[in-house]
Amino acid sequence: MKASKYPRSFSHIGITVPDIEKAVSFYTEVMGWYHIMGPAKVAKEKGTAIGQMCIDVLGEDWESFEIVHLSTSDGIGVELFSFPHGKKEAPEFNPFNTGLFHFCVQDPDIEGLTQKIVEHGGKQRMPIREYYPGEKPYKMVYVEDPFGIVFEIYTHSYELTYSSGAYQNEE
Template sequence: MALTTPAALVVNHVGVTVPDIHAAIDWYGSVFGFRCIMGPRELTAAGHAEASSVFGAGFRRAWQAHLLTGNSVGIELFQFIDPPTRELRPDQETAPGREGMPWFQPGLWHLCITHPDVPAMVERIVEHGGALLAPPYQFVPGRPWTLAYSTDPWGTVLELMSHSYAEAFSNWPQPGQLVPPTLVPRPNHDGVTQ
């Protein structure tokens, strides 16, 4: 059977670990308008076999809540109780096993939120206990797209982007783009660049 390219799938949700699930529900609700649609509920190793298989033998207890964004992508919050979530505060320059943003580690390293007024949203994040990592800037000279990086109060890296992902990243180089991108060629199966 020949393989075909699948249709683009829909992102369902992103999981985020926090040290205080109730504060996180309130924060994401008041800053971004995300609404809690379920929970928090308790997960235990004894009561939820799937939790033990996902989190491993050391897992004993956690709380979980589900938030809904404006485009129906879920944000699944976890607060680990036993063993507890290690807190990472935005004012820490270095945390155990992490320096700055975790961009160098495999896996997810930021969550991006679209908002037309990035500077105003950064201000709102900071007013609500988050921190600024990189101030708003026009990331493609000649185009109107603005982005910034910040954190929530628990250290989760948040990117803010003024325009949709599809608008900002489709069909490069774009008209009006002052600096063309340097695209990286794909190596063939022997590791040789094509």
């Protein structure tokens, strides 16, 4: 298999939530994401481009859903979906099975963001940990939003966290 000549950029992620208004509130107020569009109702209809695209993806076993478009500060899109007849309880956390395990956000104030998440109905799944104690000031933590969706917080970028020599501790 021939490798690509360049890496693809990340555009957006879609998250299904039980309550679109509560999710918009959490992700804009707690995470600080921009509210771009919606909520909008999408109906199963072959006469519109979005309706046909959703039939192509979701099949025929649905009638409508709500969607909201958000954006992070670096332009990554977050689509929130709410389906009226879907399960409303938290998803089972099972990282050992194939599928999406988590997504990660970055905030240098990891303690402050973690506290804010908990204060707004989310959970802290583990203590905040240092990746390289005594070497690099990089921290991480796993949390949940109020709907049970697991995600991670880093204090530094992915590249800095995993590249050697990216941070030199001044003695």
